[in-house]
Amino acid sequence: MADDGAPEKSTSGPSQYATLSFHKTDTIRLLGFPDDIKSNVESLIATVWQSGIQSTGTCGEAYEFKLKGKPWGYFGSQDAVGGIRLLRDVLALLYEQSWELVTSAICSRRYTAKDTLIFRKGSPPPLATPAQPAEWLGLATTFYDKIRIVYDAKNSGYPGAEADHDHLGVIITNLKKMLESLDYFEKGDWSHDSFEFKLKGRPWRSRGEASVKMRLLVLRLLETMESMGWRVYATILQRTGTDEDRMMDTWYFVRTRPGGEDVT
Known part of the structure; x- marks a missing residue:
């Protein structure tokens, strides 16, 4: 026809x-x-x-x-x-x-x-390829000068699990280098079973040229995370603010597990 x-x-x-x-x-x-x-x-x-x-x-x-x-x-x-x-x-x-x-x-x-x-x-197409096993990380910009990393490696005895368990240390090291390169790093420490960077100045309250530098920080952060295999999955406003103080998004990153091993 x-x-x-x-x-x-x-x-x-x-x-x-x-x-x-x-x-x-x-x-x-x-x-x-x-x-x-x-x-x-x-x-x-x-x-x-x-x-x-x-x-x-x-x-x-x-x-x-x-x-x-x-x-x-x-x-x-x-x-x-x-x-x-x-x-x-x-x-x-x-x-x-x-x-x-x-x-x-x-x-x-x-x-x-x-x-x-x-x-x-949606309805899956015939012979659809299942999603690859993935792991997840939360990154929160908090107060006026902090970045918090929430990541939990799942060590289940699969090949390479120990290296994966140490990956948080790799993330912390690389983000610290990036913050130092922009003269933002003040200190970092463990807090509430997660890792928190305290930044110089108050980047999340910045204005004018300082706000341009803050946005450069966001770009460098994304580049650094991507270099380790992480991509942004969502940015979510999930916490209550006040009429004078707005809360910021929490960023969620995902990466495919090295070797494609399903450890979930």
Whole structure:
């Protein structure tokens, strides 16, 4: 039959969209995800978030987890680091289940609003290649002068695991060199089971030429992370600010595990 110019119909079926959002200082809502994802997320929260779950239930069409503690709060470094770990592992879970992050978006004008994450899952094509095993890292710019790295190597005895376990030291060393090259490095130390750099000046409150240098720092940071195999997966506003002091995004990086060994 001659081509009549009509577009071909897709045989893969429609895409499925869903959202993950953060509310108040302690609540996660899932909208549009199937029941197995809700169950998996609940199990993950119970494992990763040490304070535990206070309650679960519906909120309109969404399913809601109210946590003990304040993972999305303004104050409290321990909860803040735990919140980064929690969201990092939720992103990894959804990634492994072939839910692709489309974008993060602010859906409210309230100054306490946090991001809504929009995910997409389409019907897989025939003989689809499964996602390669990956590992995850959270990087938070905090206060006016700090960068915090949240990374946990999973040492499960696979070939090369010991070298992978030492990778955080490689990250710290390379980022320190980069900060020194820009005259930003003041000191670095362990804090709340993560590593924190304190920077000279107040780059996250800078203006004028200093703000240009700060953006150069962001570019060099991305280049340094990429040189070690990490790419940015998402930048997410996940913590509550005030009407006078806005919180900054947390950056989530992903990299394919060396050798393709699945250690999850």
